[in-house]
Amino acid sequence: MKRKDPIPEYVVRGVQSEGELRAANDLMAKTQLPNYWDSLGWLESAGPVWAGVKREHTRIALADAEMVGALRLLPLTLRIGRARLKAVGVGWVSTPPAQRNKGVCRALMNDALDYTRDSGAAFSLLYGIPNLYHRFGYVTMLPEYSVVVELRAVDTTLVPPFRVRPVTKDDISALMRIHEAHEARASCSIVRTAAHYRSQFISAAPKTPYWCDWASAQALLDGRGKIVAYFMPQTAAAELHIKELGVTDRTSCAALLHAATITAREAGLGSVRFHVPPYHPFARYLEECDSVHQARHFANREGMMALTDLEACLNAMLPEWKEQMQRKGLNGLPGECTLVVSNAACRVISDNSGLRIEKGMGRNRIALDGQDFVRLVTGYTHAEDVLTQKTPRLKGDARRFALALFPKRTPFIWPIDHF
Ligand SMILES: CC(C)(COP(=O)(O)OP(=O)(O)OC[C@H]1O[C@@H](n2cnc3c(N)ncnc32)[C@H](O)[C@@H]1OP(=O)(O)O)[C@@H](O)C(=O)NCCC(=O)NCCS
The missing domain is CATH 3.30.1050.10 (SCP2 sterol-binding domain)
Known part of the structure; x- marks a missing residue:
């Protein structure tokens, strides 16, 4: 890609008024996903309720007072074992077509990295398009893990004694406890607070194939009505995806496998893909079943981080x-x-x-x-x-x-x- 010279000077800063915020959201929604209304809906209602988000986290690039680009920052806490590290996420990096290849993205990213450094955060984190972000110091470090189970490999004749019902906001403390119990072995997973869960519950995600949502999550309850497992199913053309789950013991693993298998069968699908990391007890449980365990690594795209x-x-x-x-x-x-x-x-x-x-x-x-x-x-x-x-x-x-x-x-x- 050849850059047109000379490179203009940009002012990059946080939005300062409701009007600027509206214009930035409009610019980002037009530049990104094919569905403008889904994107705008998320930017206007879901994004702002995420825990810790401030108005200044919407950053804009200006050339002679004209808005020529925008992005969104998101404060996060990551865990590495016992360590808790401040990080800032970067999303919605947008330059409208008429302004491209003139250094707008570079100016926005330099500002995002400065903002992250000034806030005392150790890392900047993003999910990147291919071959762009390495030039700003980012490196790919988040593989995707999943385990695929064919329905025909699961015996569903033995029905575990668990009741299934939709997850609600009142379940947040139980969900948190189940999640926390198995995260010590994770590196970089996001530390969830009750506020984090509440904001995810409010921010019903757009129904695109990529986003999953607590609204679809199911809880498994034992005889005393206690949540012992939960899962978040999402149907796709070829398989049922379980993009979030939690278990408490081996019996709850069996119950979850059964419930997910039934969900897939009712949707007319032949397999279930559990998006679960290898350290998780459910992945270890599935090692005893007919299953395919996958690690997908990316080169210079997807989950990337830079040291700040x-x-x-x-x-x-x-x-x-x-x-x-x-x-x-x-x-x-x-x-x-x-x-x-x-x-x-x-x-x-x-x-x-x-x-x-x-x-x-x-x-x-x-x-x-x-x-x-x-x-x-x-x-x-x-x-x-x-x-x-x-x-x-x-x-x-x-x-x-x-x-x-x-x-x-x-x-x-x-x-x-x-x-
Ligand atoms: C990707 C995007 C933000 C780039 O914006 P831009 O203002 O044109 O980028 P810049 O002119 O600042 O270019 C910065 C550098 O990235 C490179 N670059 C630009 N667009 C690129 C792309 N799509 N892929 C890979 N590299 C790209 C440039 O060559 C330049 O490299 P150099 O400085 O080493 O010469 C813009 O094309 C866009 O908004 N695309 C649609 C939305 C999108 O995909 N956003 C990213 C979400 S993760």
């Missing part, structure tokens, strides 16, 4: 790292490594007073670009591979220390939390 603040990231990682060191019997072991990421340097120091982060250069340097670091800290890549390639001379205790900080993990964000 190394020090904030490392400080947020401390509770998780302390846990890792304890688990590996390395507590109090003297150790140090210096992470040099892009132009920032921070030391991770372990001694008898514990584990701490200090700004600046120190021993055992590991120099990485932001993209390699994102993949390392989220556990997308194997630390052995990164260290062998980037710091072949890091040996002995120093290497052992670095390996303890960066175990292999499973980055995963549940489809209902996509934005």
Whole structure:
């Protein structure tokens, strides 16, 4: 794509009035999904009720006071084990056709990254179109996981003693408890609060094949009326998708498989695709059935993240790292490594007073670009591979220390939390 010169100067800022917000929503709805009214409906009613969203999160690019582009930001908290990391999501990146290839998107993305950094967030997260966002420092790190079960492989003659009914807003605390119980092994999954659930319940998503919705979710209740499992079915042409689910024990896994199979059969479909990560107890339960377990990796598109603040990231990682060191019997072991990421340097120091982060250069340097670091800290890549390639001379205790900080993990964000 050839850029027309000269590149105009843009002012990029948050919208400042209802009129500007309406114009920005109109621009984004026209530029994005084929259905203008679905998009506008989401931007005007569903998006603004998401927990933590402010008016200034709708960012616009202006050229001589004309609005030439817009995007939406969304504040998020991500988990990596015990760590809780502030992040800002980016969505609806839009330049109308007449303004394209003149640097509008670049100006919007630079502003989004500055805004994220200024808000003290460690990461910027987005779901990207192919081959665009790497140039702004993002790297793909969210594979999609699913397990496919053919209906003919499931015995539905034994009916588990559970009642099925639609999920309601009154179930939020039960849903939260079930979800939380299995997320410790996730990397990057979004930390849900009651407000997060409430906003998702209000924001009935547009009925496009991509978005799933709590309005369709079903709860499974035991004999005492307690929710023991839930699932969110979505019919597609070839299979039934279950894009969100929760279980409590093996019996509830059997009940969920039964309920999903019946739902698929009633819809005239031959298989069910459970969008569930491999660490989840339901995926492990399905390993005992006839099933196909898939991991789909993407190159330079879909779930991508950029590092915006190394020090904030490392400080947020401390509770998780302390846990890792304890688990590996390395507590109090003297150790140090210096992470040099892009132009920032921070030391991770372990001694008898514990584990701490200090700004600046120190021993055992590991120099990485932001993209390699994102993949390392989220556990997308194997630390052995990164260290062998980037710091072949890091040996002995120093290497052992670095390996303890960066175990292999499973980055995963549940489809209902996509934005
Ligand atoms: C994608 C989109 C935002 C790009 O906007 P733009 O203002 O034309 O982009 P810019 O002129 O700032 O280009 C920035 C860089 O991205 C590249 N680029 C532009 N459009 C691209 C595209 N569709 N795919 C891949 N790269 C693209 C440019 O070549 C340029 O690269 P360079 O700086 O290395 O030379 C715009 O085409 C659009 O609104 N498309 C429809 C909506 C959409 O798909 N949004 C993205 C949602 S994830």
